Amino acid sequence: MKIAVDFDGTLVEHKYPEIGAKKLFAFETLRELQKRGDQLILWTYRYGALLDEAVEFCRKNGVEFYAVNKNYPEEEYDESQMSRKIDADVYIDDRNVEFAGEIDWSEICKKLQVGTMGDSNYNEYGKPKKSFLGSLFGKK
Numbered sequence: 001m002k003i004a005v006d007f008d009g010t011l012v013e014h015k016y017p018e019i020g021a022k023k024l025f026a027f028e029t030l031r032e033l034q035k036r037g038d039q040l041i042l043w044t045y046r047y048g049a050l051l052d053e054a055v056e057f058c059r060k061n062g063v064e065f066y067a068v069n070k071n072y073p074e075e076e077y078d079e080s081q082m083s084r085k086i087d088a089d090v091y092i093d094d095r096n097v098e099f100a101g102e103i104d105w106s107e108i109c110k111k112l113q114v115g116t117m118g119d120s121n122y123n124e125y126g127k128p129k130k131s132f133l134g135s136l137f138g139k140k
Contacts, residue, residue, distance in 0.1 A: 001089040002066075003033060003112075004043040007054045009094035010103050017050055019057050025105035027061040032114045039066040043086045043093075 005011065011027070013020030030040060042065045046054050055068055067073050071087045090112070094103050108114075 001112075002039045002041060002087065003090045003092065004041045004086045004088035005030065006091075006093040006095070007042060007044040007046060007058075009101070010092060011058070014094070016045075019053065022061065023103055023105060025109070026103070027058075027063055029105050029109055029112075029114055030063045032109075033112065034063065036114075041066055041070070041086055041088060042068045043088075043091070044069065 008014050008016045008020070010023065011030075012022055034040060040063065042055065042058065044051065044054060047069070051068065055065070058065065067075070069086075070077065077084070092103070092108060093099075094101055
């Protein structure tokens with residue numbers, strides 16, 4: 001899947017233009033999504049030096065994006081030729097009506113079935129041997 005992810009208020013607390021504290025389980029979830037082969041796109045209002053800072057923050061937290069504010073890495077954006085909307089299967093954003101400003105990454109894990117594709121933490125019926133959050137802390 002292609003998954004577009006916002007930065008401020010979604011991966012980190014909203015402190016724009018500064019970078020807020022990391023949201024609980026956000027980067028762990030993104031790393032799991034990458035492990036299973038999903039393509040992550042950082043889709044944010046940030047640009048220039050503020051965008052570079054956000055990308056580096058994510059890199060330091062173990063997340064490398066397939067593309068940043070683009071549909072694919074080589075895309076040349078020309079507003080007279082294309083829409084600014086990102087082509088993705090899923091959009092994770094704190095402004096989404098479902099989250100109404102408060103992202104819950106444990107719910108995102110459930111909805112995206114993080115860890116269920118060929119993961120040894122799941123039995124043959126697709127039921128977790130351990131919860132995703134439990135597996136992060138060594139609990140059943």
